[in-house]
Amino acid sequence: MSLIARLRAYAAEALGVGTHEAVDDTHLAATALLVHVARVDGILAASESERLSRLVQGHYAEGPEAARALIARAAAMDSETRDVASLVEMIPHEANRTERQELLAMAWSVAAADGRVDEFEEALVERLGRLLGFDEGAIASARRTGQQQAGLA
Secondary structure (H helix, E strand, C coil): CCHHHHHHHHHHHHHCCCCCCCCCHHHHHHHHHHHHHHHCCCCCCHHHHHHHHHHHHHHCCCCHHHHHHHHHHHHHHHHHCCCHHHHHCCCCCCCCHHHHHHHHHHHHHHHHCCCCCCHHHHHHHHHHHHHCCCCHHHHHHHHHHHHHHCCCC
């Protein structure tokens, strides 16, 4: 059984979600990455949770209920995944640069939602940027965009 199939089965069992429900694997993986960023410092601040919910609703889910369900599934997936590299591998290679850069900016935005980016968040999001195929300049650009979205810049 593939990792994706195991994660789907786990989410279905843990959350009582039917396996017949269509889930966009890319959106699920991207949301799991954002959840991971929000939780990496050990504190899921209300501001991070709110930012995460708004971003997911704006990009991957239609409406607050769908966003909450996707975040719950993504949180379960994140808990079962050992490393962000596994989640990045679920982002299709066909995803264009703009989509990947948008995801990276969203990760910076989640990290900065509580008013600061701590060292764990910074290291994680920079690593995420490298895993998504970006150089330091593109990572810095996404950081500026994400921090502007979070109101830090």
